Amino acid sequence: MxxxxxxxxxxxxxxxxxxxxxxxxxxxxLAALDRDQLGPYALEALRLRPDGSEDPAFILNQPxxxxxxxxxxxxNFGCGSSREAAVWALMGRGIRCVIAPSFGDIFFSNCFQNGxxxxxxxxxxxQAIATAAAAGAPFTVDLQQCTISSPSGEVxxxxxxxxxxxxxxxxxxxxxxxxxxxxxxRAWQHEDQDHRPWAWLSHPAPRPSRA
Amino acid sequence: xSAQTLFDKLWTAHVVREFGDDWALLHVDRHLMxxxxxxxxxxxxxKRGLKVHNPELTFATPDHAVASTPGRVSTTFPLGGKLHEAxxxxxxxxxxxxxxxGEPGHGIVHVMAPEQGIALPGLSVxxxxxxxxxxxxxxALAFGIGTxxxxxxxxxxxxxxxxxxxxxxxxxxxxxxxxxxxxLALHLISRLGAAAGTGYAIEFAGTAVEALDVEERLxxxxxxxxxxxxxxxxxxDERTLAWVRGRPKAPQGETFEAAASYWRTLHTDAxxxxxxxxxxxxxxxxxxxxxxxxxxxAVPVTGRVPAAAAAAAxxxxxxxxxxxxxxxxxxxxxxxxxxxxGSCANSRLSDLRAAALVARGRHVxxxxxxWVVPGSESVxxxxxxxxxxxxxxxxxxxxxxxxxxxxxxxxxxQVPPGKRCVSTSNRNxxxxxxxxxxxxxASPATAAAAAIAGRIADPRTLP
Numbered sequence: 001m002x003x004x005x006x007x008x009x010x011x012x013x014x015x016x017x018x019x020x021x022x023x024x025x026x027x028x029x030l031a032a033l034d035r036d037q038l039g040p041y042a043l044e045a046l047r048l049r050p051d052g053s054e055d056p057a058f059i060l061n062q063p064x065x066x067x068x069x070x071x072x073x074x075x076n077f078g079c080g081s082s083r084e085a086a087v088w089a090l091m092g093r094g095i096r097c098v099i100a101p102s103f104g105d106i107f108f109s110n111c112f113q114n115g116x117x118x119x120x121x122x123x124x125x126x127q128a129i130a131t132a133a134a135a136g137a138p139f140t141v142d143l144q145q146c147t148i149s150s151p152s153g154e155v156x157x158x159x160x161x162x163x164x165x166x167x168x169x170x171x172x173x174x175x176x177x178x179x180x181x182x183x184x185x186r187a188w189q190h191e192d193q194d195h196r197p198w199a200w201l202s203h204p205a206p207r208p209s210r211a
Numbered sequence: 212x213s214a215q216t217l218f219d220k221l222w223t224a225h226v227v228r229e230f231g232d233d234w235a236l237l238h239v240d241r242h243l244m245x246x247x248x249x250x251x252x253x254x255x256x257x258k259r260g261l262k263v264h265n266p267e268l269t270f271a272t273p274d275h276a277v278a279s280t281p282g283r284v285s286t287t288f289p290l291g292g293k294l295h296e297a298x299x300x301x302x303x304x305x306x307x308x309x310x311x312x313g314e315p316g317h318g319i320v321h322v323m324a325p326e327q328g329i330a331l332p333g334l335s336v337x338x339x340x341x342x343x344x345x346x347x348x349x350x351a352l353a354f355g356i357g358t359x360x361x362x363x364x365x366x367x368x369x370x371x372x373x374x375x376x377x378x379x380x381x382x383x384x385x386x387x388x389x390x391x392x393x394x395l396a397l398h399l400i401s402r403l404g405a406a407a408g409t410g411y412a413i414e415f416a417g418t419a420v421e422a423l424d425v426e427e428r429l430x431x432x433x434x435x436x437x438x439x440x441x442x443x444x445x446x447x448d449e450r451t452l453a454w455v456r457g458r459p460k461a462p463q464g465e466t467f468e469a470a471a472s473y474w475r476t477l478h479t480d481a482x483x484x485x486x487x488x489x490x491x492x493x494x495x496x497x498x499x500x501x502x503x504x505x506x507x508x509a510v511p512v513t514g515r516v517p518a519a520a521a522a523a524a525x526x527x528x529x530x531x532x533x534x535x536x537x538x539x540x541x542x543x544x545x546x547x548x549x550x551x552x553g554s555c556a557n558s559r560l561s562d563l564r565a566a567a568l569v570a571r572g573r574h575v576x577x578x579x580x581x582w583v584v585p586g587s588e589s590v591x592x593x594x595x596x597x598x599x600x601x602x603x604x605x606x607x608x609x610x611x612x613x614x615x616x617x618x619x620x621x622x623x624x625q626v627p628p629g630k631r632c633v634s635t636s637n638r639n640x641x642x643x644x645x646x647x648x649x650x651x652x653a654s655p656a657t658a659a660a661a662a663i664a665g666r667i668a669d670p671r672t673l674p
Contacts, residue, residue, distance in 0.1 A: 163231075175259070179366065
């Protein structure tokens with residue numbers, strides 16, 4: 001995972017609720033492409049008109065926000081499908097931080113797995129930031145300080161789970177961390193086979209390989 | 212010991228280690244994998260030089276990107292064939308059981324897992340699919356995960372998770388005849404909103420839920436994620452136990468009885484407290500249909516596209532525009548082009564029976580393309596054995612091969628742009644069934660009625 005410490009740049013307001021992960025990345029794209037190829041297709045249902053041309057009215061097509069690293073979203077951003085490709089697509093466009101009143105739970109987890117910082121703030125706060133962001137002047141999101149600094153110098157604090165903050169700052173690999181506990185996992189499993197023998201299955205017989 | 216909720220009991224039973232702040236390392240009892248991304252998960256594991264921790268607890272089946280064309284093979288949809296092959300070879304190398312198309316046990320993961328006894332009450336079940344919560348219908352701790360978490364599960368047989376807050380939704384009374392679990396779910400989402408469950412695990416309870424058969428509970432829990440929740444659960448009861456007994460991978464004999472006595476303890480204690488509780492009267496629920504582009508945009512089939520929506524929210528206005536509908540008009544009577552009966556929401560045998568009851572002796576309206584896609588090979592075979600296939604094909608429906616098909620439209624099967632589809636699936640998102648496709652969510656009976664009438668219609672009053 002890429003570590004996250006701070007990011008500076010324009011914050012693009014996308015004030016609509018329930019932007020789902022299907023809209024963030026279409027299923028055909030995630031099925032056909034590798035994770036580092038998805039950036040151009042992020043939010044294409046909103047960015048493009050039916051004929052495939054860019055919709056100039058859409059915020060991410062407007063010059064100050066074309067490569068905005070911060071997205072200001074509505075409630076329940078990233079709801080719907082568990083597809084982690086939604087996070088890969090946003091990151092592929094250079095988005096490193098999404099600020100919203102609430103997020104889809106799985107999307108929220110997926111963000112941390114990849115070094116995209118999701119910040120929950122009350123709706124009024126997000127709206128106030130959006131107003132201040134409208135001209136495209138840069139904001140700074142600092143994970144060390146847990147603050148968002150506006151172009152006018154206002155400093156807005158945010159809260160984040162302590163464990164997730166540390167993992168993001170250090171870019172920790174969760175698998176390596178958990179494997180350090182492998183002895184406890186195996187001990188737990190051993191004991192559980194006595195408690196819940198019904199929960200355990202033997203290994204299936206190997207299957208002949210099909211050509 | 213203090214009073215516990217069902218969710219507390221399920222959670223506690225799986226904690227390997229606690230990290231503080233409600234974070235825990237949870238044991239994963241069953242890891243389900245599908246073709247949309249399953250192959251790369253195996254590749255990533257190999258790239259890191261890691262092995263599958265417990266291959267006997269992992270199961271794979273291709274469902275998202277397989278064609279549903281009668282007579283289909285792996286490569287009927289070529290892109291799907293590649294994904295299918297990647298999953299198959301990854302599973303074989305890792306020693307993970309793979310249910311291939313055409314074999315008993317193949318199907319949509321959330322249909323085949325409980326059906327095969329892979330998912331059981333009291334087990335933790337994960338899958339890189341948000342509708343994994345479906346399995347909560349039998350009392351499993353089941354939740355969707357992302358790709359990175361799936362690699363983590365393969366490598367460690369655990370997942371790191373923060374314990375969510377808990378909500379109970381009690382539905383009291385009885386659903387009226389002709390009103391189903393799907394209608395109840397859409398009713399709840401329309402009343403509470405698509406984000407109401409965000410950050411919560413939801414337990415569905417109350418006399419109306421207790422009265423649901425097990426397959427209906429799976430449908431209800433399937434839609435928990437459309438309320439924003441990662442978990443939806445119903446306490447297992449004697450009906451659940453009877454349903455589970457004898458399933459291929461369920462415990463047998465004395466082991467089953469031992470499990471059953473544990474499963475009987477899996478219920479919320481009388482004085483347990485929830486962070487949020489909602490109570491609904493089941494008698495208020497009618498057959499529902501959506502009008503917009505979020506599952507919360509649902510009204511009774513006898514109702515109107517809300518007039519208020521247009522004025523109130525720009526989102527609703529955009530939804531109406533996308534759907535080509537006008538505020539204030541009756542939703543019934545809206546002409547339809549497509550009908551899709553399938554998906555992990557509604558493709559089990561009881562769903563097909565409900566749709567067949569409407570289709571029997573009637574005919575699909577001219578100009579409507581109507582598909583029935585069974586959720587699994589077993590559902591397909593059972594439906595054929597009891598004559599449902601014949602009912603559908605006599606009525607002009609197409610009878611197809613099992614898979615996710617036109618719910619997520621990852622298999623090349625799409626509703627054409629601008630066309631209107633009544634679908635038994637769980638998402639009416641923009642472009643979900645194909646770019647520009649217009650989706651109305653409904654129950655199998657309501658979808659079948661739409662196919663017959665050629666317009667959105669009330670299944671209870673179909674001529």
